[in-house]
Amino acid sequence: MTPPAFALLAIAAAGIAMPASAQHDAHHEHPAQPDASAPPVADPHAHHGNAMPAPASQPQSPSPFPAPTPAERAAAFPADLEGMDMRAHMDDNPLVAVFRGDRLEHGDGDALGWDLRAGVGRNFDKLWLRSEGERRDGRLEHARTELSWSRATGPWWDRTIGLRHDAGSGGVARDWAAIGVQGLAPYKFEFEATGYVGTAGRLAARVEGEYEILLTNRLILQPKLEANFYSRDDEDNRLGKGLSDASFGLRLRYEFSPRFAPYVGHVWTRCFGDTADLVEAAGHEAGEHGWVAGVRFWF
Amino acid sequence: MDRFSRRRFVAGLAGVPALGLAGQLPAASMIHNRHYAKLNIQTDVRQQPVGSDYALSVGALPVNYTGRPANAVAINGGIPGPLLRWRQGQTVTLRVANRLGVDTSIHWHGILLPSNMDGVPGLSFHGIRPGEAFAYKFTLKQAGTYWYHAHSSLQEAKGVYGAIVIEPDRPDPAAADRDYVLLLSDWSDEDPHAIVRKLKIQSDYYNRHKRTVGDFIRDARRDGLGATLNDRGMWGRMRMSPTDLADVNGLTYTFLVNGTTPAGNWTGLFKRGERVRLRFINGSAMTYFDVRIPGLEMTVVAADGQPVHPVSIDEFRIGVAETLDVVVTPMEDQPYTVFAQATDRSGYARATLAPRIGLEAPVPALDPRPILTMADMGHGDHAGHDMSGHAMKMDASEAPRSTQPAAVSTHDHEAMNHGGMDHAAMDHAAMGHATPGHAAMDHSMHGAGDSTAAMVSHPASETGNPAVDMQTMTPSRALDDPGIGLRGNGRRVLAYADLKSDFDDPDPREPSRTVELHLTGNMERYVWGFDGIRFSEAEPIRLNHGERMRIVLVNDTMMEHPIHLHGLWSDLEDESGAFHLRKHTISVPPGHVRSYRVSADAIGRWAYHCHMLLHMELGMFREVRVE
Numbered sequence: 045m046t047p048p049a050f051a052l053l054a055i056a057a058a059g060i061a062m063p064a065s066a067q068h069d070a071h072h073e074h075p076a077q078p079d080a081s082a083p084p085v086a087d088p089h090a091h092h093g094n095a096m097p098a099p100a101s102q103p104q105s106p107s108p109f110p111a112p113t114p115a116e117r118a119a120a121f122p123a124d125l126e127g128m129d130m131r132a133h134m135d136d137n138p139l140v141a142v143f144r145g146d147r148l149e150h151g152d153g154d155a156l157g158w159d160l161r162a163g164v165g166r167n168f169d170k171l172w173l174r175s176e177g178e179r180r181d182g183r184l185e186h187a188r189t190e191l192s193w194s195r196a197t198g199p200w201w202d203r204t205i206g207l208r209h210d211a212g213s214g215g216v217a218r219d220w221a222a223i224g225v226q227g228l229a230p231y232k233f234e235f236e237a238t239g240y241v242g243t244a245g246r247l248a249a250r251v252e253g254e255y256e257i258l259l260t261n262r263l264i265l266q267p268k269l270e271a272n273f274y275s276r277d278d279e280d281n282r283l284g285k286g287l288s289d290a291s292f293g294l295r296l297r298y299e300f301s302p303r304f305a306p307y308v309g310h311v312w313t314r315c316f317g318d319t320a321d322l323v324e325a326a327g328h329e330a331g332e333h334g335w336v337a338g339v340r341f342w343f
Numbered sequence: 344m345d346r347f348s349r350r351r352f353v354a355g356l357a358g359v360p361a362l363g364l365a366g367q368l369p370a371a372s373m374i375h376n377r378h379y380a381k382l383n384i385q386t387d388v389r390q391q392p393v394g395s396d397y398a399l400s401v402g403a404l405p406v407n408y409t410g411r412p413a414n415a416v417a418i419n420g421g422i423p424g425p426l427l428r429w430r431q432g433q434t435v436t437l438r439v440a441n442r443l444g445v446d447t448s449i450h451w452h453g454i455l456l457p458s459n460m461d462g463v464p465g466l467s468f469h470g471i472r473p474g475e476a477f478a479y480k481f482t483l484k485q486a487g488t489y490w491y492h493a494h495s496s497l498q499e500a501k502g503v504y505g506a507i508v509i510e511p512d513r514p515d516p517a518a519a520d521r522d523y524v525l526l527l528s529d530w531s532d533e534d535p536h537a538i539v540r541k542l543k544i545q546s547d548y549y550n551r552h553k554r555t556v557g558d559f560i561r562d563a564r565r566d567g568l569g570a571t572l573n574d575r576g577m578w579g580r581m582r583m584s585p586t587d588l589a590d591v592n593g594l595t596y597t598f599l600v601n602g603t604t605p606a607g608n609w610t611g612l613f614k615r616g617e618r619v620r621l622r623f624i625n626g627s628a629m630t631y632f633d634v635r636i637p638g639l640e641m642t643v644v645a646a647d648g649q650p651v652h653p654v655s656i657d658e659f660r661i662g663v664a665e666t667l668d669v670v671v672t673p674m675e676d677q678p679y680t681v682f683a684q685a686t687d688r689s690g691y692a693r694a695t696l697a698p699r700i701g702l703e704a705p706v707p708a709l710d711p712r713p714i715l716t717m718a719d720m721g722h723g724d725h726a727g728h729d730m731s732g733h734a735m736k737m738d739a740s741e742a743p744r745s746t747q748p749a750a751v752s753t754h755d756h757e758a759m760n761h762g763g764m765d766h767a768a769m770d771h772a773a774m775g776h777a778t779p780g781h782a783a784m785d786h787s788m789h790g791a792g793d794s795t796a797a798m799v800s801h802p803a804s805e806t807g808n809p810a811v812d813m814q815t816m817t818p819s820r821a822l823d824d825p826g827i828g829l830r831g832n833g834r835r836v837l838a839y840a841d842l843k844s845d846f847d848d849p850d851p852r853e854p855s856r857t858v859e860l861h862l863t864g865n866m867e868r869y870v871w872g873f874d875g876i877r878f879s880e881a882e883p884i885r886l887n888h889g890e891r892m893r894i895v896l897v898n899d900t901m902m903e904h905p906i907h908l909h910g911l912w913s914d915l916e917d918e919s920g921a922f923h924l925r926k927h928t929i930s931v932p933p934g935h936v937r938s939y940r941v942s943a944d945a946i947g948r949w950a951y952h953c954h955m956l957l958h959m960e961l962g963m964f965r966e967v968r969v970e
Contacts, residue, residue, distance in 0.1 A: 104852055104853070104855040104890060104891065105852050106889075107888070107889025107890065107944075108850065108889075109888070109889050109942070109944040111888070111889070112888060112946045116457065116946065117946060119457055119458075119459045120457065120458045120459060120946045120947035120948070121946075121947070121948075121970075122459065124469075125948075128465045128466060128469065129465050130463075130464065130465030130466055130878070130879075131465070131879060132446065132464070132465060132470075133446065133448070133464045133465055133470060133494070133495045133496050134465075134496070134878070134959070134960055134964065135960065136870075136871075136872075136877040136878050136879055136960065136961050136962035136964070137877065137879065137962075138539065138540075138543065138961075140540055140543045140544065142544050167809075167810070167868060167870050167877075168809050168810075168868070196809035196868065197809065198807055198808075198809055199808070199809055199810075199811060199812040199865050199867070199868075200582060200812070200867070228582050228867065230579060230580045230582070231576070231579035231580065232579055232582050257556060258553055258554070258555040258556060259555060259556050259557075260555050260557070261551045261552065261553055261555065262551075302545055302547075302548050342544060342545070
């Protein structure tokens with residue numbers, strides 16, 4: 045990741061912290077400490093369907109316990125009760141930051157490929173900065189940088205919205221607004237699908253799926269499929285409409301720890317339709333494959 | 344430990360003389376285990392004086408349990424903190440000084456006391472700020488084995504815990520010739536917050552026993568390809584792992600007995616033929632233990648400090664925060680190993696009972712790692728369990744269920760569609776999600792000794808909630824399941840059914856109402872809660888002073904949760920709804936419902952939470968407010 049990208053992340057991280065804590069405070073307006081003298085009935089402000097029902101649905105013989113004295117009440121519900129807040133001692137929505145390299149690899153033809161992301165967020169909301177791309181012979185072939193916000197919409201799925209910036213030597217940079225889903229599909233497939241709206245009415249879509257096959261608990265084979273779609277030809281960037289390109293990778297990694305795993309793999313990529321024509325016209329192969337070696341990590 | 348010399352300790356006391364406690368400290372808590380720990384021998388409980396005024400100091404402590412130096416937090420410079428030996432009826436005073444750079448607190452686990460002495464910062468008092476002290480004072484209404492620990496910012500996982508023994512005010516029927524505390528705990532060189540972070544980023548971080556291609560081939564050969572694919576398919580649709588037995592385990596934990604590693608081999612001495620009382624306390628952050636003493640029968644005499652009808656067993660499972668008193672009578676002049684294996688079999692704590700110091704007995708091999716089944720989570724086929732008594736009770740009279748492992752509810756409709764089994768049809772709508780008042784449960788459910796609940800309904804707040812990754816469907820109410828990994832092992836394993844309070848229902852009034860709560864979580868996101876709601880977004884549970892009410896807990900996760908209610912007893916009901924066992928911490932296995940009665944006899948704001956420390960931290964916590 046480039047230094048400007050890190051700077052962007054830092055700004056973004058500062059940005060997320062504020063709304064997240066503001067949200068936290070907002071949540072805390074109703075709950076824990078209503079007036080201690082309030083009658084013990086369900087809080088009318090209950091907003092999560094979790095309020096307890098009003099007591100005594102059945103008659104019960106009188107309490108055998110002596111009623112609390114005023115002194116006992118004062119001790120149990122001190123006047124400064126309102127100042128009490130457990131969250132300084134217990135955090136059920138912690139801020140967590142991670143830097144993750146799903147791919148950082150060297151390939152045939154002196155190619156360097158990467159797929160790096162930095163994320164920061166709480167239980168259900170996270171901000172991600174992701175950079176995915178390839179350099180070959182010292183030249184940036186292409187790079188896709190996405191800044192996205194993910195929000196959990198169910199136990200396994202997040203909705204994402206964000207911005208994408210495409211760059212590459214010899215092409216024209218494009219910017220997109222993005223909306224998508226990511227999550228864990230049944231059978232534990234990691235899946236991500238994003239739709240993009242670009243300038244001048246361009247549309248694009250991208251899907252990614254991957255799976256983990258445990259040969260052992262350390263030796264893991266990961267098939268991964270990616271595909272890109274565009275709504276119209278973009279000759280400047282040698283992209284045709286429809287399914288433009290897809291790649292399938294098989295990577296075999298050895299996890300020294302879940303946070304550090306070198307791998308070797310083989311990757312097949314292929315351009316389709318008009319994209320293939322444009323690529324071939326420029327003197328490149330429409331389909332290629334090659335070996336990669338790299339490292340997967342997070343910290 | 345030498346950093347906390349007597350001189351510095353006393354000096355610290357003198358700095359805050361206003362409380363007037365200096366000099367009243369019992370000798371035992373001063374010397375603590377500095378001398379004994381080196382020998383790995385604990386004195387008999389009764390060699391500790393009964394004290395009423397204690398000075399405790401919470402401070403940093405460099406330790407080395409693993410060969411690498413690490414930072415602990417300790418009480419009076421020792422892990423565990425000093426044994427507090429009290430007498431029933433006595434009024435005790437504890438002045439707790441904070442020598443840390445952050446707030447701290449001490450909670451007296453299972454002790455009945457005024458809520459402002461309960462020690463939960465932000466709930467019942469303001470906590471103890473750095474450099475300050477707090478004086479706890481309360482009168483002991485009870486006797487038995489209890490413990491104390493920090494209730495601040497996961498400090499308990501770093502060493503802030505110790506044992507409490509309260510002598511009864513009348514002759515103790517369980518009195519023995521020897522009396523030892525065995526406090527089990529789990530130590531990690533990692534800071535507990537670092538563990539939380541790892542789990543938040545990769546929730547299976549510590550699970551290195553996931554099923555592999557090799558396991559698939561083995562299972563396919565044994566069970567057939569179709570059955571194996573079927574099994575893998577069900578787990579795959581749930582996006583869960585049947586090897587997910589413990590969130591955190593022996594990969595990072597070293598398991599301790601009285602602060603001593605297995606290699607250190609804490610040893611308690613006995614003479615042949617003596618009655619030896621062992622007070623087990625599980626002071627772990629995240630570990631359930633299965634405990635046995637090969638060659639010795641154990642007679643359980645108390646659970647959570649309260650006397651039970653004596654029952655003889657070979658092995659017991661002890662949940663986090665539970666205590667269990669057993670009596671053994673070694674008849675041979677030989678050493679015996681106290682073997683406490685973590686329930687996921689990732690390691691063990693070990694101690695020795697020996698006629699002379701320096702003797703060791705063989706240490707058993709860890710049992711095979713169990714694999715969870717759908718039945719373990721309350722999804723249909725309980726009969727597939729094994730030969731445990733609980734499985735046998737389930738017959739055709741139950742709610743309809745598939746003979747195959749059942750479909751599961753994952754809140755994700757596409758997952759349901761693949762099921763193609765009986766339960767798949769019983770989707771959310773049919774399961775009463777539309778019913779708003781889940782808390783008002785019908786009392787008829789408690790009748791007739793039917794150990795298996797019919798299909799349970801779930802609170803609406805669980806539906807589509809990112810904090811809920813699973814719901815149980817046909818959970819069991821049975822108390823006689825020894826637990827995952829213990830069934831049919833050829834040993835007599837204790838179950839809650841075997842533990843019966845040695846007294847009648849202390850409050851025989853019929854509960855006026857029932858509050859049902861579901862234990863929920865999303866392992867992948869590592870969030871926990873009740874009814875899908877974490878503590879900071881939840882309302883207090885309100886009780887009226889004097890009422891006798893019922894709490895029903897339904898476990899909607901694949902983990903066992905030890906649920907602890909502060910300040911009030913939890914009176915466990917048997918399957919027919921009758922009073923069974925008085926406890927302070929009720930363990931709810933996956934696929935189970937537990938029902939218990941609570942007498943709201945103490946006003947205040949009480950903590951109510953899962954004692955798996957990270958589950959508590961991440962939301963499985965409520966305020967119970969008695970007004």
